[in-house]
Amino acid sequence: MSNFSGKDLICVRGERTVFTGLNFTLEAGGALVLIGPNASGKSSLLRLMAGLLKAASGSLSWDVEEISEDPEAHGGRLHYVGHHDAVKPVLNVSENVSFWASLMSGGADVGDATAAALSAFGIGHLADVPGRFLSAGQKRRVNLARILAAPAPLWLLDEPTTALDKEAITALEATIERHRAGGGMVVISTHSDMQLADYQVLDLTDFASPQPELERAS
């Protein structure tokens, strides 16, 4: 079984050290919930895990292989949900989802997977609606349907519950549990409580770098 781990990660944004000395290990079927106040580095850590950001020091590895050695292979095994929903206004819902699904699955036929993913998030009836007519919550559901339409072992979800109603959050929780039952991993940052079975919690405030007050005094 695969595992995903990070060792001694340091993240620097601009002049500010966001976190230092961060370690984590995620086994197949595991879930890691990131908590911490605003600007504590939850999003930065997720972007780092995705390979969108480079760590100032430290290493990320999948099994024993370093991620920086083959970023494309890493891209192929993860789904990232960020702050933007990447929904094209002129494409309809099903075109939006199937484009990403076909990219991830190397051009295979993704029609059925797309339809199944849409109905899992209760937007099956919107399949032919162009993206520009969707509400914020519906766009978020389209974005989540995207990750369900093509399989990938690692899900990195940055506050996925934003703009979602209770019913959609329940659907998301069920989807995550199903993903984990199939050996998938989830890293999720959230401010609202999500009902997940035995998960690890990573509090980013534990890794905040000490404020440089001494320097200022001298």
Place this chain on the structure above:
Amino acid sequence: MNGFMSILKRDLHLAMRQGMDNMMVVMFFVLAVVLFPFGVGPEPNILARIAAGVIWVAALLASMLSLERLFQTDFEDGSLELLSLTPIALEVVVLAKITAHWLTTGLPLIVAAPVLAVLLNMSTEGFPILIVALILGTPSLSLIGAVGAALILGSRRGGVLLALLILPLYIPVLIFGVSAVDAVIGGFEAKAQLLILGAFLMAALPLCPWAAAAGLRQAIE
């Protein structure tokens, strides 16, 4: 290859649905060229003399006009991040987007060019070579422009900056594109100029997607 085709298809699809954007580039090209007879007067000899240069300069400006949007919309709605996280190399993604850009803007310019050449009283021997030179030259424009478009992501007033960055780089293409047409009209061979235009394209084809992809990675961070 599959990934290249899916991205190409999607970008063409997007361009079709937003048809006006590409029409505007061609309209700009036509209007810019049509302004010249008004500016320099309707003297046929003068127009014939400057025809190739005017068409090439207008084509440069028109192709630049649409470049700003090449990565901008994908950058703003988060698609670019996701594209960089697919199993497909970002260089291939960039090349697919450039190809789509050329098909939707470069190709219509090439189609419109002979009509404008008639309007400017260009001598008819120059027509075939004008088209060949544009076919070799405009893909280089899209390729070079993509590097600039990647570098200006996230900056305000990007359009002006883009012009400052890439117009100087367009000059070699302009010089040899115009001189190919002038040579044929003057009764010489244009093989050397076409070979040089081809060489630009061959050099830009591997280098520019690589440079643009590096620029995009920087922008995403």
